[in-house]
Every structure is written in structure tokens, then in C-alpha cells.
Amino acid sequence: MNFFKALIASTIGTLLAMVLIILIFVIMIVSSVSGSDEKVKKLTDNSILHIKLDEVITERSSEGEIKFQPGSFQSEANLGLNQFIEDLQDAAKDEKIKGIFLEPSSVMASPSTMLDVHKALEDFRASGKWIVAYSEDYSQGTYYLASTANEVYLYPEGSLDWRGINAEIMFFKKMLDKLEIEAQIIRGPNNKFKSAVEPFMYDHMSEANKVQVETFISDIWRIMLEGISQSRNISIESLNAYADSLMFVTPDKVAEYHMVDGLKYRDEVISILKSKVGMDATAKDDDMNLFSLNEYHSKKNEDDDDDDEPDYKKDKVAVVYAVGAIESGEGNDETIGSERIARALKEAREDEKVKAIVLRVNSPGGSALASDVIWRETKLIRDSGKTFYVSMGDYAASGGYYISCSAEKIYANPNTITGSIGVFGIVPNFQKFWDNKLGITFDRYETNPHADLISTNKPFDEKEMQAMQSMVTSIYDDFTSKVATGRNMTQANVDSIGQGRVWSGEDAKNIGLVDEIGNLDACVKAAAAKAGFTDYAVKDLPKMIDPFEEFMQQLTGQKQAKILQEILGDQYHSLANFKHLTEMRGIQARLPFFMEIK
Numbered sequence: 001m002n003f004f005k006a007l008i009a010s011t012i013g014t015l016l017a018m019v020l021i022i023l024i025f026v027i028m029i030v031s032s033v034s035g036s037d038e039k040v041k042k043l044t045d046n047s048i049l050h051i052k053l054d055e056v057i058t059e060r061s062s063e064g065e066i067k068f069q070p071g072s073f074q075s076e077a078n079l080g081l082n083q084f085i086e087d088l089q090d091a092a093k094d095e096k097i098k099g100i101f102l103e104p105s106s107v108m109a110s111p112s113t114m115l116d117v118h119k120a121l122e123d124f125r126a127s128g129k130w131i132v133a134y135s136e137d138y139s140q141g142t143y144y145l146a147s148t149a150n151e152v153y154l155y156p157e158g159s160l161d162w163r164g165i166n167a168e169i170m171f172f173k174k175m176l177d178k179l180e181i182e183a184q185i186i187r188g189p190n191n192k193f194k195s196a197v198e199p200f201m202y203d204h205m206s207e208a209n210k211v212q213v214e215t216f217i218s219d220i221w222r223i224m225l226e227g228i229s230q231s232r233n234i235s236i237e238s239l240n241a242y243a244d245s246l247m248f249v250t251p252d253k254v255a256e257y258h259m260v261d262g263l264k265y266r267d268e269v270i271s272i273l274k275s276k277v278g279m280d281a282t283a284k285d286d287d288m289n290l291f292s293l294n295e296y297h298s299k300k301n302e303d304d305d306d307d308d309e310p311d312y313k314k315d316k317v318a319v320v321y322a323v324g325a326i327e328s329g330e331g332n333d334e335t336i337g338s339e340r341i342a343r344a345l346k347e348a349r350e351d352e353k354v355k356a357i358v359l360r361v362n363s364p365g366g367s368a369l370a371s372d373v374i375w376r377e378t379k380l381i382r383d384s385g386k387t388f389y390v391s392m393g394d395y396a397a398s399g400g401y402y403i404s405c406s407a408e409k410i411y412a413n414p415n416t417i418t419g420s421i422g423v424f425g426i427v428p429n430f431q432k433f434w435d436n437k438l439g440i441t442f443d444r445y446e447t448n449p450h451a452d453l454i455s456t457n458k459p460f461d462e463k464e465m466q467a468m469q470s471m472v473t474s475i476y477d478d479f480t481s482k483v484a485t486g487r488n489m490t491q492a493n494v495d496s497i498g499q500g501r502v503w504s505g506e507d508a509k510n511i512g513l514v515d516e517i518g519n520l521d522a523c524v525k526a527a528a529a530k531a532g533f534t535d536y537a538v539k540d541l542p543k544m545i546d547p548f549e550e551f552m553q554q555l556t557g558q559k560q561a562k563i564l565q566e567i568l569g570d571q572y573h574s575l576a577n578f579k580h581l582t583e584m585r586g587i588q589a590r591l592p593f594f595m596e597i598k
Contacts, residue, residue, distance in 0.1 A: 041289065043299045046277035049091055049100045050290040053145065055079050057109040057117065059323045059362055059393065061297075062333075062544050079293065081113055082540075085521055087297050088120045092127035094300070098277050099130040101290065102149055104142040110394035111220045112413040112505075114141060116519050118227055121148040130276065134269045140165065143259070144224050147231040151272070156263040160254045164243045165224075167217050171199045180432035184460055186425045186468045187500070188476030194422035194500025212502045219504040220415050234258060314537040317356045317528050318348035319520070321540065322374070326366030326399040333545050336363055338370035341403075344542035345377035349384055354539060356387035356531040358524050359407065365398030368423055368475050375482065378406040387531040391523035392416045392514070397502060398423075401513070402479060405486035408530070409515040411523035412505035419513055421483060422500030423476045425468060429459045487512060 061080030091097040102121070107114060125131050125148060133146035136155040143160060146152050154160065176183060183200035195209040205213065225236045238257075248254050255263050264272075271281050274288065291299065324335035331337020348357045359378065365371070381388045390396075390407035397420035404410055412418055434440040434457065442457045453464055460468065480498055484491040489512060497503075497511050508514040516526070528536050 041291065041295060041299075043096050043291070043296075044289055045096050046098055046279070047096050047289040047291055048273060048277065049088075049097055049296055050292055051100055051102050051104070052292070053079070053102075053104040053107050053117075053142070055108065057081055057084070057107075057113050059321055059360065060540060060544070081116055082520070083297060084117060084293065085120045085519075087293055087300075088124045090300055091296065092124045092129060097129070097291075097296075099132065099273075100124060100149075101273055102131055102133040102146060104133070104135060104138075104145055106139065107141040107145060109141070111223070111415045112392075112394040112417075114144060115223060115227075115413050115415055118145055118148060119519070121145060122227075122231070125150065132269065132273060132276070134264070134266065137161070140224070144228060147228045149231075151262075152232075152260045153262050153264045153269050154251055154254055154260045156251060156265065158251050158263075160248045160251075160259055162243050162248050162259070163246060164240075165217060165221050167213055169199065169205060169213075171203045173200060173203045176200060180436050182429040182432070182459065184427045184429055184465075186427075186465075186472045188423045188479075189473055190495075191422040191424065191476065191498075191500040193502065194420070194424050197424050197426060200426060208501075215507070216415075216417060216502060216504045219506060223415050232258065314353075314535060315531075315533045316351070316354045316537050316539045317358060317524050317531075318351065318354045318539045318541055319358045319360055319524060320344045320348060320542070321360045321362075322400075322403060323360075323362045323393075326363055326370045326374070326403070328367055328370045328373070336366070336370070336374070338367075338373040340542050341374050342377045345374070345381060348539070348541055349377070349381045349386060351539075354386070355533060355536075356389070356527040357381055358520070358527050359388070359390045359404065360393065360520055361390060361396040361400050361404050362393030363397070363400035363403075364395045365400050365402070365420065368399065368402070368479070371399035371402040372478075374403045375406065378403060382406045382408070387527050389523050389527040389530075391518075391520040392418055392505065393520070398500075402482070405483045407486070409523075409526070410513070411516045411518045411520075411526070412508060412514045413519060414504065414506040414517055416505035416508075416514075417502055418505060418508045419497070419503040420500055421479060421494065421498030423472055423479060424500075425472055427454060427460070427468070428456050430456050431458050 055078065058078050058080050059082065061083040062078050091100075100121070107117075109117065121131060130151075131149035132151045132153070133149035134153045134155075135142060135146065136158045138146060138154065138158070138160045140161055140163075143162070183197070185197045185201060187194050187197060192206070192208045193212055195206060195212075198206060198209060222236075225239050228234065228239060229236050234257075242248065242257065242259075247257070248259070251263055254260050270285055270288070274281055274283060277288070279288065320341065322336045322341050323333070324331070326336040326338070329337050329339055331340050345357070345359070348354050378388065388407050390404040390410045392400075392404065392410065392412040394416065396404055396412065396416060396418045401418055401421060431442075434442070444452060444455075446452060450464055450467075452458065453460075453467070480491050480494040483489070483498070484494045487494070493512075497513065503511065503513065505514055505517060509517060516522070518526070524538065528534065
């Protein structure tokens with residue numbers, strides 16, 4: 001009977017999936033036909049880039065992401081930092097692009113990514129072209145980017161949020177105490193800065209953690225202030241005073257203190273743009289040639305076939321993207337699967353056309369075992385004699401540093417979060433929770449005294465705790481040894497700047513964990529120069545997951561995180577962070593906190 005039930009259920013499920021797929025293609029065809037009458041944009045001599053920055057900025061752009069909206073399917077690439085920088089560099093040299101209309105509604109990016117976006121906008125302006133920025137409400141992040149503009153405007157009833165940045169860490173200790181759940185914590189020797197375990201130990205930051213948080217948060221704020229001060233010609237002392245006094249409660253104050261160049265309605269800003277491209281003020285708004293980044297990317301790539309030499313014939317720099325938490329297995333575009341990244345590194349090493357390899361790391365770390373699997377491939381590259389550099393993004397901490405330490409040179413932004421050389425393990429003990437809260441007890445039979453070593457329903461005894469501590473100590477010793485070899489330091493020196501401590505990119509350079517301050521573009525150019533060539537193509541690895549496959553995963557419920565994010569808003573990250581902690585397996589080399597910078 002069960003067999004027939006399973007057979008019927010499977011048959012129905014298959015039929016429903018087939019109907020759904022057919023329906024998808026029918027709607028896509030109808031959408032394509034209905035959209036054929038839309039006005040075709042042409043890149044003319046008075047074109048303007050229209051940049052909104054209203055979506056998450058990822059490390060790299062996908063080929064196209066299928067998005068479902070009522071009545072239509074749209075294929076649109078996500079905004080990748082690599083494409084953003086490349087397109088702005090091309091636009092700065094493109095005679096048809098006169099300037100940028102920057103209209104940032106929100107910025108979903110970490111500090112290092114924002115610094116790269118800020119620099120790309122600054123470089124565009126330095127080329128001699130103009131940027132006009134406008135918003136109804138500026139957050140601190142959107143204002144930081146808008147400050148690169150020649151002219152910054154604010155809606156007459158709008159606002160500027162200017163108050164400094166803060167870091168919040170969520171602690172679970174009191175909750176665990178109420179539930180009578182014990183977190184059995186093992187850290188590397190003297191890993192006092194390895195504070196990923198602190199939420200389970202305390203209800204506040206330790207003094208060691210306060211020191212490192214204060215240091216890099218201050219660095220992040222300083223870098224923001226320096227950028228705004230230079231662009232707007234306002235002293236850093238004044239910017240701090242404005243934040244301390246919360247004086248920008250009304251838009252007239254924002255204009256009075258020259259944070260913006262004027263209070264204007266959007267139609268007035270559009271008139272300014274028209275005049276900049278020689279259009280009559282009475283011309284229709286639709287006659288302006290505004291191109292989004294994706295539209296511009298598509299248009300400029302239509303002329304790529306006129307290259308003197310096809311990319312496949314050129315020497316290559318392989319850029320291997322390692323993005324997200326590190327885990328064993330395949331992973332995906334948002335997590336670092338040890339098998340997938342190791343395979344990509346091996347592919348780059350064995351490709352005769354690839355003369356240099358850059359590992360782009362944007363990771364808070366994760367599994368120590370998975371990190372070691374990836375490290376092994378980086379070591380083989382170094383031993384092969386190929387040029388091997390690392391470019392660090394927002395984070396390259398703990399396991400993220402583990403997989404970086406074999407590089408010939410490491411590049412980081414000044415506000416990259418790196419270091420955190422340390423390890424830890426957490427094994428929860430639910431015994432009192434089951435017994436006292438739910439009335440559930442356990443009994444067991446063991447062939448050997450410690451057969452239930454990793455049971456979550458009993459505490460470690462003394463011998464078991466000693467064994468776990470020995471394991472963690474051994475992994476920390478191996479970690480520091482590999483860093484010492486890769487960075488040409490003594491192991492004692494690595495330990496002195498390790499112990500789980502987090503450093504900014506700037507500080508990391510001063511202590512020898514980083515070689516150069518620069519972004520991915522600078523790192524790729526330097527790696528190519530070291531390998532001895534200037535005319536090259538960039539090969540991105542690993543291949544990104546097919547957008548249709550991603551879309552089908554959404555339909556099957558594997559992308560519930562996106563739905564939860566829409567429902568929970570800012571609180572989603574707290575839930576996601578707790579979920580990550582509960583899903584950790586094995587000894588961890590991970591960033592020592594989960595934090596929101598606001």
C-alpha cells in the first residue's frame with residue numbers, strides 16, 4: 001500500500017512540475033511578444049548613466065537572474081561590483097556618455113564594497129565628466145556615495161540621516177540560562193579575541209572584544225569622513241560635530257551647512273540634466289537617454305566583436321571568487337563549498353593559458369576542515385610557480401585568512417576586516433533543558449566509556465573536555481604554522497597578532513598580514529604585471545549557477561531566506577546569524593562576531 005501511495009504521489013508531482021514548466025515558457029513567450037513594441041534605446045551622443053543602487057551589490061554579476069512578477073518574467077543581471085567598476089571605467093572613456101545621474105534610494109553593501117563604489121565614482125568624476133546626485137532621503141551610506149557628485153540635491157521635504165555608525169552584537173546567554181542549555185565552549189589557547197563564542201558566554205562584550213570592535217569601527221567611520229570631507233570640502237571636525245548634535249532634523253539645515261547644494265524637486269533636477277546634455281527645458285522627459293548600468297553594459301558589449309584578438313587567444317588572469325561562509329561540499333554562489341572552490345583553483349592551475357591567479361576572498365570564515373581543503377590547492381598553485389595573489393573584499397577573516405595565507409601578495413582595502421587567526425568549537429548540552437523543561441530523560445548503553453562523546457544530551461566529563469581542547473589547540477597550531485610559512489614570519493609572531501583578533505586592512509598591512517592596500521582591479525593588474533604581460537583577458541571562476549536553476553530552486557522552496565528577508569526586514573539578519581550558529585559543524589575558524597553596522 002505504501003508503495004502505491006508513493007508511486008501516485010510521485011506521478012502527480014511530476015505532472016504538476018511539467019505543467020508548471022510549460023506555463024513558465026508560455027508566459028515568457030507572451031511577455032517577449034508583448035514587450036516587442038517598447039521603445040528601443042540607442043546609445044547616442046547625449047546619453048546619461050542612471051545609477052540607483054537599489055539592490056544588493058554582490059561580488060560579481062550573474063549572466064541574468066529570472067525574476068517573477070505578476071503577469072511577466074524578467075531576466076535581469078544582479079549588480080556585481082566587478083561589472084560596476086568595469087562599466088564606470090568604460091563610461092568615463094565613452095564619448096557618448098556625458099555624465100551620471102546618481103539617484104541612490106538605498107545601499108545594500110558592506111563598508112569595503114562601498115569604498116570600491118565610492119572610488120569608482122570618484123574616478124569617473126576625475127575623468128572630467130559630471131555627476132549629479134539626488135535623493136528624497138539620504139542615509140549615511142547613500143550620502144557617502146552621493147558626496148562624490150559635482151552637485152548634490154535633496155528633496156525640499158527630505159532628510160539626511162547623519163549620526164555616526166554603531167555596531168550591535170546579539171547575546172544569547174540569558175536565553176540559554178532560562179532554558180537551562182549549557183554551551184560547552186572550546187577555544188584555541190589564549191584566543192581571547194575569538195569572540196564568536198561570547199554570545200553564549202556573556203550578556204555583553206568582553207574588554208578584549210571592545211578593543212577590536214572600537215578599533216575597526218573607528219577606522220570605517222574615519223574612512224567615510226575622509227571621503228566626504230575631500231569631496232564636499234567640509235572638515236572632519238565639522239562632520240563629527242554635525243553628527244554629535246543631530247542638527248539635520250530639517251532639510252533647510254542640511255542645505256545651510258553645505259551638505260547638499262540645494263533643495264529641489266525631482267522635476268527641477270531633471271531640468272538641470274537636460275541643460276547639461278543640451279536639451280530644451282520643455283522637451284519631454286522620455287526623450288532623455290537615461291541608461292541603467294545593465295542597459296549600458298548590454299549596449300557597449302554589442303561592439304565587443306571588433307577586438308584585435310579574441311579573448312580565448314590571450315593570456316589570462318584567472319579570478320577565483322570565494323564568497324560567503326566556508327563549508328564542506330559543493331556550496332553555491334553565496335557560500336564557499338570546499339569542493340567547488342578547490343576544483344576551480346585546480347582548473348586555473350592546470351590551464352596553460354592562465355598565467356596568473358587571483359583568489360578573491362570575501363568570507364567571515366567557517367569550517368576549519370573545509371578551509372584546509374581549499375588551502376591545499378592554494379599551496380599547490382604556489383608550488384607550481386604560477387603567480388598567485390589574493391584580493392580581500394569586505395571580510396577575509398579566520399578561515400578567510402586561512403585560505404589566503406599562501407599567496408605571494410595579499411591586497412586589501414583599508415576597511416577590509418581580516419585576521420581573526422583563531423579557532424573554536426561549541427557543543428551544546430541540552431540535558432537540563434530536556435529534563436527540567438520538558439520532562440524528557442535519556443538512558444544509554446556504551447561499548448566504551450566515551451562512545452557518546454559528541455552527544456548533546458550530556459555534559460563533557462574532564463577527560464572528554466581535555467580531548468576536545470587538545471583537538472582545538474592542534475588546529476590552532478596548524479593554522480598559525482601555515483600563516484607563518486606563507487607570510488615568512490615566526491609562529492610566535494603570528495600567535496602574538498592572532499589569538500582571534502580582528503584587524504582592519506590598514507592595520508593588517510602594518511603588522512604584516514597584508515602586503516598592499518588596493519581593490520580587486522589593482523590586484524589583478526599587479527598579478528598580470530608580475531606574470532610579465534599587459535594584454536590579457538580575465539577568466540572568472542567558478543562558473544556561476546544557471547539562473548533558471550536558481551529560479552526553479554525558488555519555486556521548490558529552497559530560497560525561503562529571500563521570503564523571510566522581505567517579511568522580517570532588518571531583523572532577518574539576527575535570525576540568519578543564529579541559524580548559522582546552530583548549523584555549524586566541526587571546529588570553526590570564523591569571524592568572532594555577527595554584527596550590523598548601521
